[in-house]
Amino acid sequence: MTQQFDAHRTLWIGREERAEAMIPIIGSLYRDHGVVTSVHGRRLLNRSAIGLLKAHKFAKQVDGAELDVDDTMRVLEALRALRPGPASIDIARLVSGFAERGDGRTLEEFVRDELQPVLNGDDASSGGTDVVLYGFGRIGRLLARILIAHAGHGDGLRLRAIVVRKGSANDLVKRASLLRRDSVHGSFDGTITVDEENNTILANGTLIQVIYSNDPASIDYTAFGINNAIVVDNTGRWRDAEGLGQHLACPGVARVLLTAPGKGELKNIVHGINHDTITAEDTILSAASCTTNAITPVLKAVNERYGVVHGHVETVHSFTNDQNLIDNFHSGDRRGRSAALNMVITETGAAKAVAKALPELAGKLTGSAIRVPTPNVSLAILNLRLETTPSREEVNAYLRELSLGSTLRQQIDFIDSPDVVSTDFVGSHRAGIVDGLATIATENNLVLYVWYDNEFGYSCQVVRVLEQMAQTHPTVLPERAAV
Known part of the structure; x- marks a missing residue:
């Protein structure tokens, strides 16, 4: 021994x-x-x-x-x-x-x-694409972490500025502290230095200008050396072309990406599904919602292999900061009740939004949501009627294969552990994780359980859309199998 x-x-x-x-x-x-x-x-x-x-x-x-x-x-x-x-x-x-x-x-x-x-390419840096985060809440700070971690040798996405409304006298220090420490996602991996005189944050060698403004149309970004930038609006305040178009009026801005479902004729992009429809003429785009990003890749895969007749999507969603900590007024039904104490039945537009990225499912899905007292990681339950009658084992094997080597590998993950729970998926880079042990297949009825980190997993999808817009996504080798 x-x-x-x-x-x-x-x-x-x-x-x-x-x-x-x-x-x-x-x-x-x-x-x-x-x-x-x-x-x-x-x-x-x-x-x-x-x-x-x-x-x-x-x-x-x-x-x-x-x-x-x-x-x-x-x-x-x-x-x-x-x-x-x-x-x-x-x-x-x-x-x-x-x-x-x-x-x-x-x-x-x-x-x-x-x-x-x-091989035999030019190693010289192209200078990269400037990125501005308009808003610095939950998604904004996670986007900052990812962009800083992906800074590399500077020819990709370059986080140049953050735009927020002016708060207290120590506003900059407070915002840097929120970037440094997070109750859900842990400490920032690196060093952060604050320069209050110049309103900058230096994070792992990335110098970020903090700009204070209440008006999206009044900022001259070129004054800070920012040019042809993509503005990522993560405030959710404006969701249509007219409102988001205010950013384009600013010197130094070339394009806008919304981190919420877009309204009107805005393209809603789910990376892995319809990112290849982005053109240079698309100056304003939406990265859809966290739930839409989580379920659309799985729905695409199932529809292409087995055919979806119709289905219902139920999301068990972590509470968000638009809910109340304790009972208080809220314009939405039930949303005024304490998020920390209640399960709250509410609506979700994710099922209808799927059709914006996957038109072949238009009119085939309904959806609803239950907000639950957890701070992060949600669960989508897909109850589908199929054209064919696959077995549980067949469906799981198919989705597992896609998660390992297909073009949807960044979007779909697969797990079959009997002991996983929601916190195990905090920090997942994938849009959604299929829980294979929970899969139910009876005749032509299929039920899938898809976990997703509605904060970090979604933020990773947003960055992938940014890379597509900036044409900075690296070549993938060896090539992955198409779905």
């Missing part, structure tokens, strides 16, 4: 040492070349050695065997030598691809051939 204990410990230490050796290579690939490395979608950047080993173990769920750290190191060394342009590179898929179709080539030769689309 002692020998076995020592052997396991020695093996672990060796693997940990090799994982530690990966960290500087992973970091330099990102900072110097804009290369994001992952293992079947599990991002490796800024991971500890143990975090890297956990990602390697996850590969067993896909490939049937844990990813060998020595294989990963060889791929990383090959990437460093090749100096590719910006890309999102899945190391596990490169290793498994080499095993299947190496055809006598060395691993290094195989990696070079697979990365041809991003």
Whole structure:
């Protein structure tokens, strides 16, 4: 037993040492070349050695065997030598691809051939796209965290400014403190410095100008060196083209993205579904709602494979800050009752909004919502009537496959653990997570349970739409299978 204990410990230490050796290579690939490395979608950047080993173990769920750290190191060394342009590179898929179709080539030769689309590019920074956050609430602060973490070598999205209404004398310090600490999402990963004289926040080397204004049409962003910016309006105050168009009147603004369902003829974009419809002429767009982003990818997948006749979407949604902590007046029915003490039946427009991103489901869905006393992570229950009669096992296998290697991998996750609860999904980067053990399939009736971090998961989707608007989304290699 002692020998076995020592052997396991020695093996672990060796693997940990090799994982530690990966960290500087992973970091330099990102900072110097804009290369994001992952293992079947599990991002490796800024991971500890143990975090890297956990990602390697996850590969067993896909490939049937844990990813060998020595294989990963060889791929990383090959990437460093090749100096590719910006890309999102899945190391596990490169290793498994080499095993299947190496055809006598060395691993290094195989990696070079697979990365041809991003080789011999210009490493020089293009200067990136300026981003302004108009509003700095729950979504605004999470967007700031993500944009700062994705800053890289500066040729992507660049968070340049935050616009808020002036508060108390120590307003800037208070807002920086809210960025630094969050009761749900934890501490900011990095350093924050406040300059009250110049109204700036310096976060991990990103200098953010804080602009005080009550009027979206009165700001000259060029005075702060901001040009051709995308303004992300996360206030929810204006939801139509006329209201959001006020931002376009400001010098330095080129486009506007709303982090709420848009009204009128505004395009509602769910990344992974209809992001490819964005054109240069689309100056104002909506990123839809958190619920619409969570359910639309799953609905698209189910509809394309099995056909949806009709369905009902019930969301069990965490309370939001438009509800009252204790009973007080609210213009909405039931919304005035204490959010912390009650389950509140209310409405949701998510079911109808699905049709704006997925027109083939127009008129086929109804929806309702129950607000519950939790601060984050919600659950959508999809009760669907199908054209076909798939089994529970077939549906779960299909959705699991999509979550691992398809073009919807960033939107759909899949889990079949018997002990998961809502807090396990805080910080999920996916739009929605299918709970496979809860799936019910009876004849042509299907019930799916889809968890979603209605704050962070949605914010990740917003950033993906931003990348599409700015055309800064890295090339994905190896290519993912289309749905």
